[in-house]
Amino acid sequence: MTSRLEPFSFARRIPSTPSIGSSTVTKPDHIHLSFGFAAPHLFPIEQLSASAADAVTQHGRKALQYSGAPGPGKILQWIQERSLVHGIRADLNQILVTYGSTQGIDLATRILVDPGDHVWVESPSFFSALQSFRAAEAVVTSFPIDEDGVRVDLIENALVEAKRDGRPIPKLLYTMPTYHNPGGVTLSIERRKRLVQLAEAYNFFILEDDAYSELNFTGNQYPPLYTLFPERVIYLNTFSKIIGPGLRLGWVIADQQVIQKVRLLNLGGSIGVFTQEILAQLIDNFAFQNHVDALSAHYRKQRDVMAEALREHFGEHVSFHLPEGGFYIWLRFADHVNTSEWVQDAASRGVSFVEGKSFFADPEGYHYARLCFSYVSEEQIVRGVKLLADSYFSYIGREAVRSS
Amino acid sequence: MTSRLEPFSFARRIPSTPSIGSSTVTKPDHIHLSFGFAAPHLFPIEQLSASAADAVTQHGRKALQYSGAPGPGKILQWIQERSLVHGIRADLNQILVTYGSTQGIDLATRILVDPGDHVWVESPSFFSALQSFRAAEAVVTSFPIDEDGVRVDLIENALVEAKRDGRPIPKLLYTMPTYHNPGGVTLSIERRKRLVQLAEAYNFFILEDDAYSELNFTGNQYPPLYTLFPERVIYLNTFSKIIGPGLRLGWVIADQQVIQKVRLLNLGGSIGVFTQEILAQLIDNFAFQNHVDALSAHYRKQRDVMAEALREHFGEHVSFHLPEGGFYIWLRFADHVNTSEWVQDAASRGVSFVEGKSFFADPEGYHYARLCFSYVSEEQIVRGVKLLADSYFSYIGREAVRSS
Numbered sequence: 040m041t042s043r044l045e046p047f048s049f050a051r052r053i054p055s056t057p058s059i060g061s062s063t064v065t066k067p068d069h070i071h072l073s074f075g076f077a078a079p080h081l082f083p084i085e086q087l088s089a090s091a092a093d094a095v096t097q098h099g100r101k102a103l104q105y106s107g108a109p110g111p112g113k114i115l116q117w118i119q120e121r122s123l124v125h126g127i128r129a130d131l132n133q134i135l136v137t138y139g140s141t142q143g144i145d146l147a148t149r150i151l152v153d154p155g156d157h158v159w160v161e162s163p164s165f166f167s168a169l170q171s172f173r174a175a176e177a178v179v180t181s182f183p184i185d186e187d188g189v190r191v192d193l194i195e196n197a198l199v200e201a202k203r204d205g206r207p208i209p210k211l212l213y214t215m216p217t218y219h220n221p222g223g224v225t226l227s228i229e230r231r232k233r234l235v236q237l238a239e240a241y242n243f244f245i246l247e248d249d250a251y252s253e254l255n256f257t258g259n260q261y262p263p264l265y266t267l268f269p270e271r272v273i274y275l276n277t278f279s280k281i282i283g284p285g286l287r288l289g290w291v292i293a294d295q296q297v298i299q300k301v302r303l304l305n306l307g308g309s310i311g312v313f314t315q316e317i318l319a320q321l322i323d324n325f326a327f328q329n330h331v332d333a334l335s336a337h338y339r340k341q342r343d344v345m346a347e348a349l350r351e352h353f354g355e356h357v358s359f360h361l362p363e364g365g366f367y368i369w370l371r372f373a374d375h376v377n378t379s380e381w382v383q384d385a386a387s388r389g390v391s392f393v394e395g396k397s398f399f400a401d402p403e404g405y406h407y408a409r410l411c412f413s414y415v416s417e418e419q420i421v422r423g424v425k426l427l428a429d430s431y432f433s434y435i436g437r438e439a440v441r442s443s
Numbered sequence: 444m445t446s447r448l449e450p451f452s453f454a455r456r457i458p459s460t461p462s463i464g465s466s467t468v469t470k471p472d473h474i475h476l477s478f479g480f481a482a483p484h485l486f487p488i489e490q491l492s493a494s495a496a497d498a499v500t501q502h503g504r505k506a507l508q509y510s511g512a513p514g515p516g517k518i519l520q521w522i523q524e525r526s527l528v529h530g531i532r533a534d535l536n537q538i539l540v541t542y543g544s545t546q547g548i549d550l551a552t553r554i555l556v557d558p559g560d561h562v563w564v565e566s567p568s569f570f571s572a573l574q575s576f577r578a579a580e581a582v583v584t585s586f587p588i589d590e591d592g593v594r595v596d597l598i599e600n601a602l603v604e605a606k607r608d609g610r611p612i613p614k615l616l617y618t619m620p621t622y623h624n625p626g627g628v629t630l631s632i633e634r635r636k637r638l639v640q641l642a643e644a645y646n647f648f649i650l651e652d653d654a655y656s657e658l659n660f661t662g663n664q665y666p667p668l669y670t671l672f673p674e675r676v677i678y679l680n681t682f683s684k685i686i687g688p689g690l691r692l693g694w695v696i697a698d699q700q701v702i703q704k705v706r707l708l709n710l711g712g713s714i715g716v717f718t719q720e721i722l723a724q725l726i727d728n729f730a731f732q733n734h735v736d737a738l739s740a741h742y743r744k745q746r747d748v749m750a751e752a753l754r755e756h757f758g759e760h761v762s763f764h765l766p767e768g769g770f771y772i773w774l775r776f777a778d779h780v781n782t783s784e785w786v787q788d789a790a791s792r793g794v795s796f797v798e799g800k801s802f803f804a805d806p807e808g809y810h811y812a813r814l815c816f817s818y819v820s821e822e823q824i825v826r827g828v829k830l831l832a833d834s835y836f837s838y839i840g841r842e843a844v845r846s847s
Contacts, residue, residue: 099488103687283507
């Protein structure tokens, strides 16, 4: 219609860079140490197939209506009961089903954060969460993690200083305390207690992302932050790691006041009730504890294979924390190593990983890399780590030449 | 943990009132003239049941992975081909699948609108859209509709005056040009042409909500605004009215630049690919044109039954436009009638409708009511309209007594 279209100024809130999920290019024949995906062969396909047919046959018309059949109610009850295993007591009206925990992060951010408000995060942190905070025009400040999770002492210092200097207290602190993505670390019980004390003393919300908590390799139990301070912790979890990410179903547990506000934003009401009907049929007749036990045993073995391969092929060139659960090993290289400089070379050798910088709000983290042991086979882990080492040593060889 | 919790100031952007979808209370035995839902008995349940089983059996593991199996790709192609029927030519990278068109509205708003920006809407308008604009902290201005859709002449005057006086031009104009919810009217071809000329001259985006366009009772064709100005129209549609709302799948068609920006906000990447696999199986083997022809014939009959019942029971007490498609008849009562004052009485008699005021950004529209003829049976329509008339005449009888 027109050849001279005027430029249009889009909203400032749009992040300028895509989150990693939409930018990583990989090929089908790669060994995907980059994919933070569950192992497909552990999906409960047979049960799900039967459940899908049952759900449609028994509740088809209602399942296709906005409000669904009994499914959404059954799922809430399942979440309520399963949460008790982790020490979380919640009324049904404190639970809200979301499109994966990513939507939970986005909704929580939108109810808490106005443009210019402060959000504190861990460094490294989950890239989709960082993207939500950018989209909310939050000012993001990062706090490092160590072997025991985020450095709560540094958070405390920053709060003390902010209050003393009249600078803003965060509205929200986002943390993944258990089996951190990508760090693989778990927040100690002592730090958990201190963190919620700080949330109370300084009146901010904690957004607790517990996506990996069912994948427990050690039997050690850590209380969810929510159980320590339900009034100011918004708890997020998801079926993505335990049933299948394609369902895109997660949940939020929070104070009723918070849930009411999220409902106001959760435009259009019901989350895909059709999928909920199918999932409800599945969990109704499903030995869930056996399933997660099997998942945990499998992933623990994968973790051990990866850790051994890393020690064998990288020796002293990397350090990492052996995760107590979850999907990831977070590699630390020497400070002068820049993983972004050889990620393409690694890809050309047939192995993918995620560059450290993707997990930081600020330009940093170049000497880290995230490997995921969940999606690939043991054989691929061994071969992938070998290829990765080839790429790395080729890179530092070139580095050595360059600096000589 | 605490008995003296400090108050917390949530984000300003949270709307203070719920959208109608979450606040209307109805009972199962009511005649639901309030529900803007598709008729459940017209859902393609048998085909969907087979598709669900096939999708899981054939593609189960991949369907449960983030990216899915062939489903998401097939759906994009189906949308592309079906859009051609309506004159819309779009490349695959101009199409984005969303969680219903409500998410499409929300995403489009978030990429276009900063707090304080202006959004122009029709009065009446779709309540979930109004909720999105409030959540984006937009300044909302309304323009009335008549029999030929929104009053584009008034929009033009307002643009001329705004430019002359140095006041803001809208970033976005939201319209449902075809089979308007709740107004039932359709924007004339002449007005369509003028509206896109204005969008070009004043450089704003049109958000075109085309949710009902397949439900065509007359055979009359109206070009989607998108076809007239693809650079500045964001087109939304949904499977909710034609397959089933429980799927919560819709789509956006827009300029590639717009789609890229939406992708940046569409946090967490893939929309529930599991549901997409099932839907893809369905539409692969589905006589879609026959299906929408049957839907349209059925809803046209329902509309006629409702219109006749309204004339019989209300006579000169209401006026309405006979819709050429869609789900709704929009009743106008005398100016002194306030439908909010007898909606409860109607409920107590067993019939629900939606009060006019729910569809307006400002406090107005009290003498309107929305009736939906899609969800209920013919017998229920006849009985429901009779009960509604009983309630209304009881109300105006009391009014007459009150004013005498």
